[in-house]
Every structure is written in C-alpha cells, then in structure tokens.
Amino acid sequence: MNRLAGVTSPYLLQHADNPVDWWPWTPEAFEEARRRDVPVLLSVGYSACHWCHVMAHESFEDEKTAAYLNEHFVPVKVDREERPDVDAVYMEAVQAATGHGGWPMTVFMTPDAEPFYFGTYFPPEPRHGSPSFPQVLEGVAVAWRDRRDEVGEVAGNIVRELSGRSLAVAGKGVPGEQELAQALLGLTREYDERHGGFGGAPKFPPSMTVEFLLRHHARTGAEGALQMAADTCEAMARGGIYDQLGGGFARYSVDREWVVPHFEKMLYDNALLCRVYAHLWRATGSDLARRVALETADFMVRELRTAEGGFASALDADSDDGTGRHVEGAFYVWTPARLREVLGDDDAAYAAHHYGVTEEGTFEEGASVLRLPQDAGVADAERLGRIRERLLAARAERARPGRDDKVVAAWNGLAVAALAETGAYFDRPDLVERATEAADLLVRLHLDEAGRLARTSKDGRRGANAGVLEDYGDVAEGFLALAAVTGEGVWLDFAGFLLDHVLDRFTGEGGQLYDTAHDAEALIRRPQDPTDNATPSGWTAAAGALLSYAAQTGSEPHRTAAERALGVVQALGPRAPRFVGWGLAVAEAVLDGPREVAVAGPRGEDATRALHRAALLGTAPGAVVAVGEPDGEEFPLLRDRPLVDGRPAAYVCRHFTCDAPTTDPDRLAELLSR
Known part of the structure; x- marks a missing residue:
C-alpha cells in the first residue's frame, strides 16, 4: 500500500495498491521532490472517468513503468472532485499549452509546483502519433537532468503567463433586455432543431441553459424559448442518455441524436435535470416532464443515497459483462436475445419495438441502448410497464457499476434543492424528507462552528479539503429552496452564514468572485471562472443565492453583491450564452424583481397549504417564498403580514411595490404568472 491508503477519496483509494509510490497533494510531497531534486508528476482524474481507469491499468499497475516513475519522479495523485481548485489551475495550463484538455490530466512540474510539460491520456506504447507514457517519462527525466535551465525557463514563463491573466469583466451592471435578447438569439442559432439541444456531438444535457429559457418565457412570453426547452427535454427523455428502466441520466451522449451515452451517472447532472423537468412541468403540465422528474428523484434516492443521508457522487460507466471483462455500458445495454431470455418471444419482440433494440444494435457488439421514441397507448402502457419491471429486475442481477461514495457539498446542495421542490410539487413528502436529511448532514458534518464548509465527506468522516465557491453557492441555494418548501427559517439562517463567507472571503475588487477563499x-x-461547466459556475451559483437571500431578508449588501457579480454575465451572455446559462437565469430573476411571496397563516390549515402550494408553483423567475404564522419571526418577509378577515393570506411584492394581499390561491397563481 502506498500513501493513499488513509485518504477519503474513492478515486485515490483505487490507486492505493498501485506499485506507483503515490503521494496525495500535500506540502510534504513537494518537499520530498525538493529533497531528492526530481520533478513532480501530477496525475488528476476522478472515480467515474473511463480513460483514467484505462491509463491506471495500462501504466500505473505496470511494475516496470512504476519502478521508473518512482525512481525519477515524486508522483502525486489528485481527485479533481475533491480539489477542483488544483484541477482548474493546471487544466488552464494544459489547455493553454496544447489547445485541449481532459482527464486523466498529466502534468510535470518543478518542486515549486510550476508546470513545464503537459498531456492527458498517454498510451503504454506509441499510438496515432502520440508517444508512449514510458517515452514521455524518459524524455522528461532526461530534460530535467540535462537541460534544467531550459526547463526552469519554460516553467517560469508559464507561471508568469497564467499569473498575468486577468478576468476581463467588461460588463458594467446586470444584463438588461438587450443582452438577454441577444443571448436568446445566440442560442437559437446554435439550437439543433432536429434533435434538440445545442451544438453537435458529443452532446451534453444543457441544464442551466434550459433553466434560462424557462425563466425567459415566464417573464416575456417568448414561445420560442419554451419550445427549445420543451423539445430538448423531450429528446433527452426519449433517448439513450436517459435510463428508460431505472430513471436518471448518463453524463452525455456521444452522438447528437442522444442515442448512445457515456454511461457514467453523476449526482450533479441528475440533481440539475430533476429540477429542470420539475420546472418544465410547472410551466407546461407535461406528463412526460412529471414522470422524468419523479423517476430521476427516485433514482437519486435509490442508487446514490448514502447511509449517512447524503448523496454519493457518481456511478461508473464500466462494469463486469458476465465474462470477466470490465466493459462500458455492460449494466445497461440489451440485445434481442437477452430480451427473449427474460421476457419470452412475444414480449421480447414488443419490447424491442418500443425500446429500439435491433439485431444490428446501436452500441457495441450488437447491443442496443434502450430508448423510448414514442409513448405507448393506454393498454400498451400497462403492458410496457410490466415489461419494464421484469427487465429492471433482471438487470438488478447483473454486476453493478462501481459507486463513488464521497459526498460533495456543492452537488448535495443541488440535490437538496431538486428533491425539496420535486417533493413539494408532486406531493411526495418522502422526497422533502430526503432533502432535509441531506441538508442535516451538510450542517452536521461539513459545516464547522465558524460557518466554513468542508468540500467532501465519506462514511461519516469529514474531508480535509476546504470548500470552494461553488460549495458555498450551491449549498446556500439548496438551503434556500428547503426553507421555501418546509417553512423552516433555520435553513434561511444557515444560507446566510454561508453567504457571509462569500462576501468576506471570496469577493475581490469590483465585485468579482474567486473560486477559492482569500x-x-x-x-x-x-482560480477564477464565471462560466458554467457541468454545473453552474461558483460565480453565478453564488450570485443566484445572494439574490434570493436578499429578496428574503431585504439585505442590500447581498443584493448589491449579486448585481455586481452579474457584470460578467452582461459581458459574456450575448457572446457565449451556452456557457453562462445559470447567470442568465439569475439575470432574469433580477429583471423580474425577484418577486417576494409571504404566505401568512397557521401552518396546519388547508387554506395555508393551498396558498403555499400556489406560491411554490408560480413561474415568476426566481420568486422567493416564505410561509409561517402571521407576523412570524422565522422569515423577515412575514413581519407585519397579518391574516385578512381572519383567513390565511398571501402577499406579493417586488421593486418595493406590493399587490393587495389575497386569500385566493387562484388569484395568487395569476399574480405569479404575469
């Protein structure tokens, strides 16, 4: 066992018995490199990364390669999901030097952590013009020994170039009507009218962009925005990227038609998409959106929930195919023959027709990924439901993909928001309870007495790495959603603690935000990046939470910080709307107010519950909701909000102007839909 044996990261633990003498990212590793006068090899990946596993098997498990690596380098292994700051800094260098990036990321650096040579996956022998990993190791070792001055000059130049880069925040304020219209036009140009989504292959689920489109439609009535959102969601839900048996989404589609996914399932994708489909149902009443939201929520609870009440990070793409081979997608794909084994001839033919399973296959070796090109009729739906249950039971007998059990604060914050809202919309109190349990874990284990977040935990053990901006923004977002659903003001208080840290420790000159605390x-x-990746950027996640908290409390510092942060969205939104989707969604909330809804009434009364439900189902962008006793102390919005004629009442305000209170849920719904 090497030095990774005692860490909490499942990814690092996968390498704990490698012959490579791995170090975790610690000062001691760089001190060792300095003492031995050798370079550092930094290898960055994550548990569900297919090519990370391939390189590990080919190179890091090879005794000869490991012996050379140990002799000439100090090897450092990093889980990008535990240390997104380390990953971001060196990925920026890799992309600047090579024009592309990805994982596994391979970086050679001096003992002062200055990078000088970069790559991603290296094969064990030369392939397609790429040198082998042993050749790379030998070349770097020779350069370090014989051309040290040259290496030092390259490293110094790279560090100076990175340090000299500044984020150009050209915007001078919150995006206005013109910028949002330009962003919508840009999305329209990139929209795939035939298959939904944006751009070509590989195609990723555009969660944050769809949220912007839904909010833009709600505020402006732009039917084109709603159509792009609805058609994209339907295409994904009917495609192979969605698990037609067990619910939940894979990471992305390798083709533009959503047929063949990269099979890893990530918590963050499913949390974001669960919320997207719930919001689509709220806007349209779509039965498909309702089904997918609930199935995705149930998938997260069933497959990703940990014993401590949090949610695990991911399921691997690969699993044993029954012959001893570890194969991508083996758990999920079907052939006509496999269908017949489980269902018999008649039902197998029926299932193959409805799920798109063919003799030729849509994946590898004649296998097909299940899709659902169209809904079945009422009678057929019952038959298909029975078939689905039988296939799901049969699939459960297969070897399961590995699970990355670490609990990431940010992604659990996204899950809390999604489960709380989905549970409230569809009268599923069990989902709200699961959201509350995850939030309790974040408070109990990730949050210290000073209100600082730990990035991760595992098996009830708090991780050593500090939370980054996305952790504070996404956990605050989850707490604010939970406060609105449950009426428990303590979650508003916890969000405030986190956002005070954003103001004090993550904010720089001019309101710009940094990914790490000062x-x-x-x-x-x-590191500092305002653009969305697989999740909302920490920058825009924090802006959204700051705005909602300001609307709930009337705090001007939080409102000002949110608006200043959106300057970067004003600059980037018209030019690159797909990469600031969540920032554009927050901007929609600013332009709409956001509206502040206070539901005053006894918590147990049906009339209060009816008003509360109408408030939660309102489509006004970013509207905040407080519910509780009249003149209650838990939420500032409830102060001076009495009953009306002895009945529970809802108060709707925005821009310092309030509508007349109403006791009618239908009237409240009208107020929140125009």
Missing part, C-alpha cells in the same frame, strides 16, 4: 492554500494562480 485564506485558502496558495496555488500558482488563484
């Missing part, structure tokens, strides 16, 4: 470990560059 007192975090110093890297060669302080």
